Amino acid sequence: MQFVCRANMSADDAVNMGLHFILEHLDSAGTYASILFVDFSSAFNTIIPELLSSKLLQLNVSPAICQWMYSFLMGRTQKEVERLELWCGRHNLELNTLKSVEMIVDFRRHPSPQLPLTLSICLVSTVETFKFLVITVSQDLKWAININSVLKKAQQRMYYLRLLRKHGLPQEMLRQFYTAVIESFLCSSIAV
Structure with a gap:
């Protein structure tokens, strides 16, 4: 789901898609959403050109890359954080744990306490608001802070x-x- 630097795509599309999936999930009774905002340290400076080239060839460039990113990132649970870390290690991407945060969106009447999330053995801080691309998202999914x-x-x-x-x-x-x-x-x- 690459949105930036693509024709007819924008940060709005990324935010809308994310909110759509969250709200669609929250329509089911007794559910909540935990959002992990991950930041890579110098991601563009750590790309291995040969590895990237072979991946692009395997994935048929733009549409395949988008589909791969979508299938990799969507439908994951907290237990998937370890797999994300392993994947990043294999592809020479360093997670920036200081800039990675978690936001829990939970509209249940009696939310249960969540276990702390760790990323690369560092505790991920939980936030009530986060600036996602150009939009400030709040855990109540209201827009007052952004407006x-x-x-x-x-x-x-x-x-x-x-x-x-x-x-x-x-x-x-x-x-x-x-x-x-x-x-x-x-x-x-x-x-x-």
Whole structure:
């Protein structure tokens, strides 16, 4: 499920897909979702070109890679963390345990306590919110924190628009500045 740097795909699609799977799972009675956000240390600097080339040939490039990533990452439980670590070791990818966090989404009336999650013998911290790509996701799956963040940044950018107007920038240039710097930011991830 590669979303970045692909035609007709965006971070919005990744967030929407993730939320869809979480909410679909949570529709079943007595369920919860535990989300592990993993960060790789210098992932692009540790790629072994020969290994990558052979994998790309085996997987027929773009569609096959996406399908492989999807089948590898989807439907995994916490017991799968060890397999993720082994896979990363075999493919020269180092997990950044300091930036990896877990978020538990649990709407059950009486949630049971979860065992702590470890990654590469380090305890993974549990968070209530996490900035996933460009969206702040909260464990209650509500958008107040993200909306407040977007509004604050938009207000900061409006300051520059007022300065430009004060210094006599033509109306058309003000409109272009607004569209490029403010409106584009307000509309990013609007589908989510």
